[in-house]
Amino acid sequence: MSDSKDFDTIESVRARLGKDLVILAHHYMSDAVARHADHTGDSLELSRRVPGLEARYIVFCGVFFMAETAAILAKPGQKVLIPEMNSRCVMSDMAPAWLAAKVLDRLEEGGLTATPLTYVNSSAAVKALVGARGGSVCTSANAKTMLSWAMARGGHTLFLPDVRLGLNAADWIALPKEDRNILDIREHGQAIDLERARRAKLLLWPGQCVIHSRFKPESIRKARAESPGCLVVVHPECHPNTVALADACGSTSLIIRFVAEAPEGSTVYVGTEFNLVNRLAQQYSGVKVVRPLLHSTCSNMEKITEPNLARLLENLDGSPSVEVDEALKEPAKLALQRMLDACAPKKG
Known part of the structure; x- marks a missing residue:
């Protein structure tokens, strides 16, 4: 849960630190977290951004391996943090x-x-x-x-x-x-x-x-039966048999473009993590219909919340940073x- 106090805390710290703080958020973050991000994106987009950042604090809202990647690419003296250290990726x-x-x-x-x-x-x-x-x-x-x-x-x-x-x-x-x-x-x-x-x-x-393994060919057949003429786009972590039945397959950024380019009035089923699908459905409400192929959420992504983001920002210097052993960093x-x-x- 989040409330106006958490929102105000986060925005107050962002205003106070200015360019010394950058918040990165993966597309799978909840709306409550994503709205505070300086940059949202998929893994490639966010990885590309890190080497060019000059901020003292880089806060990564995603699962732990993403914050590790940021720590590998960050400059000496930059502190990389994550609101929940235990946001693991099962894969x-x-x-x-x-x-x-x-x-x-x-x-x-x-x-x-x-x-x-x-x-x-x-x-x-x-x-x-x-x-x-x-x-x-x-x-x-x-x-x-x-x-x-x-x-x-x-x-x-x-x-x-x-x-x-x-x-x-x-x-x-x-x-x-x-x-x-x-x-x-x-x-x-x-x-x-x-x-x-x-x-x-x-x-x-x-x-x-485990999130994308839930999308089966039967889900696409059901969508096409319920909405003749619909479009289907899925993530490539889905089974190849599922991908073969979709109209398009690609990263979260490709999925976003696919929905954006779908004709007005069309119905688009999306096979990826629900937070992104729900955000797209809200964004295009009244223009086109965006539906989840199946309601599938990542419990580890959901460990990053607006309240724990607010707590982290209140104590940036006292919070543990994401560290990568020096012996591992260069390779x-x-x-x-x-x-x-x-x-x-x-x-x-």
Whole structure:
């Protein structure tokens, strides 16, 4: 819950600190939090902003790995904070760094050279591991570009932790099904079938997003039956069978553009986290109908609230910052920089 006191506290601190404070918010934040943000965006947009920020305090409203990413890219002396340290990402936790290292070692022992590519939904330790082993990071907005980048390096590509984003990206670059292998990572990686892995070009970690895994093909069929002629857009963390039935698939930024460009009077079903869908429905009320394909919310995103944002801003200097071990920071930053360089807007 939030009240006018929390709102006033937040806006008072923002006014007092001015350019010394920047609040970043992911699109999945509630309206009560998002309205205070200096910048909203998806993971790629927000990552791009961090290196250019001059603020003393960077407050990240999202899940913890996002704040870690900001801490990796921040300048010395900047303090990165998050209103709730325990806002974990379930998918990120499916690929702990120690296990990712063992899987890469197992592949190497079997004579397989693999370029690791991690979805940004991963810990700083995983990003550091990937960076140290010649790999990079991707977001849902640039997964196609970054998968092509990784595969151009020859050998194999290990995509982690989201198998569904990996499979969808493989479809986007027209990679044959026989060139893909979902790894069995049990027994600390010893269960991996090295012969099957050797025959594939793309090796996939078996993680998934619990929010987007709820969107099934049946949801789209039901939407089309209820609203003939409707449009459907989904996030690429959805199963490929769901993506195949949608009119469009892409990052939260693409979803926002898709809804904006839909014809007036149209009905658009959106398959992603509910807070964003609800915000779009309010924004286009009376112009077009925006409906959730299914009501699916992220309980960890919801841990960031207007009250705990207000409490944090009242005690910025006394609150713990998001810290990344110095030994991890440089290789993790290298992995992120490879992504930012590969996806930098073309000049001219």
